[in-house]
Amino acid sequence: MANIxxxxxxxxxxxxxxxxxxxxKRLDPINAQEKELKRLLRKASLTAFGTYYNFDAxxxxxxxxxxxxxxxxxxxxxxxxxxxxxxxxxxxxxVTWPGVVKYxxxxxxxxxxxxxxxxxxxxxxxxxxxxxxxxxxxxxxxDFPPDFWDKGILMIGGSTHLQYNGTYYSGDLSGISAANLPxxxxxxxxxxxxxxxxxxxxxxxxEMVKNAPKWDIGVIVGVPAWVQILLERIVKEYNLxxxxxxxxxxxxxxxxxVAFGPYENSFKKLFxxxxxxxxxxxxxxGYIAYQIDLNKRIMQLxxxxxxxxxxxxxxxxxxxxxxxxxxxxxxxxxxxxxxxVGYAILVSTNAGSWRYMIGDVIEFVNKQRCEIMIKGRTKHxxxxxxxxxxxxxxxxxxxxxxxxxxxxxxxxxxAGIHYENRFAHHWYIGCDEPVDKDKILNMIDEHLKRINDxxxxxxxxxxxxxxxxxxxxxxxxxxxxxxxxxGGATKFPRVLKGARYDEWVAxxxxxxxx
Numbered sequence: 001m002a003n004i005x006x007x008x009x010x011x012x013x014x015x016x017x018x019x020x021x022x023x024x025k026r027l028d029p030i031n032a033q034e035k036e037l038k039r040l041l042r043k044a045s046l047t048a049f050g051t052y053y054n055f056d057a058x059x060x061x062x063x064x065x066x067x068x069x070x071x072x073x074x075x076x077x078x079x080x081x082x083x084x085x086x087x088x089x090x091x092x093x094x095v096t097w098p099g100v101v102k103y104x105x106x107x108x109x110x111x112x113x114x115x116x117x118x119x120x121x122x123x124x125x126x127x128x129x130x131x132x133x134x135x136x137x138x139x140x141x142x143d144f145p146p147d148f149w150d151k152g153i154l155m156i157g158g159s160t161h162l163q164y165n166g167t168y169y170s171g172d173l174s175g176i177s178a179a180n181l182p183x184x185x186x187x188x189x190x191x192x193x194x195x196x197x198x199x200x201x202x203x204x205x206x207e208m209v210k211n212a213p214k215w216d217i218g219v220i221v222g223v224p225a226w227v228q229i230l231l232e233r234i235v236k237e238y239n240l241x242x243x244x245x246x247x248x249x250x251x252x253x254x255x256x257x258v259a260f261g262p263y264e265n266s267f268k269k270l271f272x273x274x275x276x277x278x279x280x281x282x283x284x285x286g287y288i289a290y291q292i293d294l295n296k297r298i299m300q301l302x303x304x305x306x307x308x309x310x311x312x313x314x315x316x317x318x319x320x321x322x323x324x325x326x327x328x329x330x331x332x333x334x335x336x337x338x339x340x341v342g343y344a345i346l347v348s349t350n351a352g353s354w355r356y357m358i359g360d361v362i363e364f365v366n367k368q369r370c371e372i373m374i375k376g377r378t379k380h381x382x383x384x385x386x387x388x389x390x391x392x393x394x395x396x397x398x399x400x401x402x403x404x405x406x407x408x409x410x411x412x413x414x415a416g417i418h419y420e421n422r423f424a425h426h427w428y429i430g431c432d433e434p435v436d437k438d439k440i441l442n443m444i445d446e447h448l449k450r451i452n453d454x455x456x457x458x459x460x461x462x463x464x465x466x467x468x469x470x471x472x473x474x475x476x477x478x479x480x481x482x483x484x485x486x487g488g489a490t491k492f493p494r495v496l497k498g499a500r501y502d503e504w505v506a507x508x509x510x511x512x513x514x
Contacts, residue, residue: 033309097123110335119351158489231243244272248273411492
């Protein structure tokens, strides 16, 4: 069956059923987005949301984009939930999208402590499947071994045993998606239905380690932290040199959710052969983008798959110091953006999100081809006094330290604090080797000064102190487990603020006393 499937996939690509990502090289993205917005508005015109905001009038306006952004307000989670989504959670039909919402993805984003309930409709699940197949088709352009298509695909995500309260199912989006896999994919899917239903992450981890010798894996999909933990456990359990001693056909790793740079050195030690890395951008709100050229670490927005995008310049005019979007923010369509400028993303989707800010910040690398890089999250930027320190800046600094000092730094976080009537940054580094922490801190500081002029100025003016704690990597994961956020698509936040920072300080204080 697998060889037949591989042949079909290659034929689909070579014969001419080329997905929109490749066609976009020749098409104007704004046309694709206009068609998408019209489809969304027509489909939802008779819902409570569509009636309230008069979608029919928007569709009949002379300027579709202007009418949409003028008449429909920008939403964050609180406003969308408070005004609309709570009704869907109560089982009401036709609120923001036709029908009853059967699934809700639980998401904390990594910014807030409490879980969000993001609606996931059947239309959205079909869009996710389409995008996943398109990404798979991209792999046919690369020279994988002939038997590659006969190998298993290990997907390390949330439990497919979803919580049901009599009205709806809830769980991690990866678990919801895995519970709705097409029948033909079951042949390839690992760890299989039984293990994937396991709720406890440690129990699931043990089962995957136990069953690993039975599998012949060609592709791994998952968040880097949890994939690394699994591979390290397997290598240790079976006394291997690398994971390729057990899975010699492993040729691709698809990662998502967090910058891969801090993990790359650790992964190289786990692999005994070259492995292709491919990034995907699957948020709880929909499948946004994926990497179509495995030689370039950039992704392409999916323009025709149930999502209409708007972009908000990520600056002080549109966001406050806590990363909250302002009510009078300026929004742009795909043809109005510029390259190398940070934008927060608003999405309107076939799951009933409308002008909804998902919390990520991107930059366009190539506007014409809609190629992007994720630069961080709106609430994972430090700007206590105007230093405008982005998550991308932090990743670059940590990558620099790792490369120069030959260290594996898989996890880190930073907090902005008040200190002696001024301000300070406190870094927490996860490293399992003896290190000179003052040297690490100095290298981080100097690198940030080189790449961020605002940071350099504020280090001389207002940020008069830096602190650092180096902790075993497992402390970060122990904290996540304590917070009930281990495994699946969860990841450790790169910036800690508010209550989550207080919880972290209390946790590591107890740890250091042990």
